[in-house]
Amino acid sequence: RLATKAISAVARTPSSRGFSTTSAVDAKVAVLGAAGGIGQPLSLLCKLSPEVTELSCYDIVGTPGVAADLSHIPTKSSITGSLPSPVSWPPRGNGGLAETLTGADVVVIPAGVPRKPGMTRDDLFNTNAGIVKTLVEGCAEYCPDAMIAIISNPVNSTVPIAAEVLKKAGKYNPNKVFGVTTLDVCRANTFVANHMGVDPKDVDVTVVGGHAGITILPLFSRVNGAKFTDEELEKITVRTQFGGDEVVAAKAGAGSATLSMAYAGYIFTENLLKAIRGEDIVQCAFVESNLTDAPYFASPVKFGKDGVKEILPLGELSAYEKKWFDKMMPELKNQIKKGVDFVNN
Ligand code: NAI
Numbered sequence: 001r002l003a004t005k006a007i008s009a010v011a012r013t014p015s016s017r018g019f020s021t022t023s024a025v026d027a028k029v030a031v032l033g034a035a036g037g038i039g040q041p042l043s044l045l046c047k048l049s050p051e052v053t054e055l056s057c058y059d060i061v062g063t064p065g066v067a068a069d070l071s072h073i074p075t076k077s078s079i080t081g082s083l084p085s086p087v088s089w090p091p092r093g094n095g096g097l098a099e100t101l102t103g104a105d106v107v108v109i110p111a112g113v114p115r116k117p118g119m120t121r122d123d124l125f126n127t128n129a130g131i132v133k134t135l136v137e138g139c140a141e142y143c144p145d146a147m148i149a150i151i152s153n154p155v156n157s158t159v160p161i162a163a164e165v166l167k168k169a170g171k172y173n174p175n176k177v178f179g180v181t182t183l184d185v186c187r188a189n190t191f192v193a194n195h196m197g198v199d200p201k202d203v204d205v206t207v208v209g210g211h212a213g214i215t216i217l218p219l220f221s222r223v224n225g226a227k228f229t230d231e232e233l234e235k236i237t238v239r240t241q242f243g244g245d246e247v248v249a250a251k252a253g254a255g256s257a258t259l260s261m262a263y264a265g266y267i268f269t270e271n272l273l274k275a276i277r278g279e280d281i282v283q284c285a286f287v288e289s290n291l292t293d294a295p296y297f298a299s300p301v302k303f304g305k306d307g308v309k310e311i312l313p314l315g316e317l318s319a320y321e322k323k324w325f326d327k328m329m330p331e332l333k334n335q336i337k338k339g340v341d342f343v344n345n
Contacts, residue, residue, distance in 0.1 A: 025277045028054040029269060030104040030143070032135050033111025034081070035062030037258030038151060038265065042110060045266035047073050051273040057081040058100040059111070064089035097135070101142035106272050108180075108265060109135055112152040114256040115248050121154040121212040122335065128152050129161055129342050136162040140169035147176045147272050147307050151265050155179040155211040156332060159286055159296055160339030168343065175307035179286030181211045181298045182264035183257060187243040188218040191236050196226055207240070207284055208299045208314065209325070215332045216241045217325060221318040233320060275303035287311065294333050 034057030067081025085096030112128035166172035
């Protein structure tokens with residue numbers, strides 16, 4: 001489906017931010033949960049992107065309005081908004097997941113409830129596990145070859161859920177299912193750049209592990225030129241792990257990060273689209289992995305047109321990072337197991 005429209009790939013750094021100015025392929029992106037706090041600005045960024053030629057927005061509410069609204073933006077991509085069948089915008093066909101997902105190259109999933117103050121991501125499990133399961137069953141049926149990027153929390157469990165659903169359907173490709181941890185990288189970049197007094201675009205922190213509390217492990221020891229006292233290092237590490245809580249507290253019951261997450265989700269998606277059109281991309285992602293004894297792990301991953309090309313070696317951790325690594329592993333493995341068990345038991 002991805003007919004190359006002959007264009008020379010523009011060399012860009014793997015972590016490049018912002019919009020590229022060229023597009024090489026026909027690419028359909030589906031956003032599931034597109035009427036939500038993340039879904040709407042994420043859909044807006046996709047509509048603005050020259051990388052996207054077709055955008056399909058799906059949610060259980062609101063997507064005809066979101067799509068009609070975005071359709072007036074003068075960019076070349078076509079757009080549809082579907083509710084569970086048969087309502088869609090523009091009104092045609094049967095809407096629903098079938099129309100949303102058929103022909104999709106990348107499916108981004110921010111569907112599900114967000115945290116309120118005092119909640120951990122794991123507290124969302126009971127509601128979001130079922131939502132992700134249903135949506136990924138749709139992917140297995142209508143776009144089994146698509147790359148699936150999961151934003152819905154708890155990512156440490158929803159990615160294994162997606163994998164198990166696809167396995168059951170005989171459609172699992174471990175190279176095409178990812179948890180989006182880009183917001184952790186964004187936060188680490190912002191915090192360390194502020195600490196160093198440099199432009200955030202000049203830093204690219206490697207963040208490994210998972211996407212919840214102490215399972216988020218930023219490797220600040222690898223940032224060139226960064227100097228910390230022990231106290232500063234502890235503070236910036238914990239702030240990266242629990243940065244989401246700052247937003248949850250400030251929103252005071254109205255949800256969690258949406259705008260920064262839409263940005264992060266878009267950067268991740270844009271990088272997948274660039275990989276599809278032949279650029280070598282390296283970005284952190286939570287994927288099936290044998291780097292550690294956890295079956296899934298977030299780390300820098302090389303992406304190509306078929307998804308994960310190579311999981312890069314973890315490298316040496318500092319003594320400080322090793323301490324966090326040992327502390328996180330049991331929690332990470334439990335959250336992964338919880339996702340696997342949800343589908344199989
Ligand atoms: P929201 O409540 O504003 O939006 C969620 C949307 O999902 C709503 O429009 C809702 O109608 C829709 N939805 C619910 N069930 C659905 C279903 N079965 N099919 C399709 N759509 C469905 O929530 P928000 O703030 O957009 O957050 C969404 C998810 O993203 C949450 O689980 C949140 O924890 C997670 N998140 C993940 C981050 C990450 O770094 N990976 C960062 C921030 C949030």
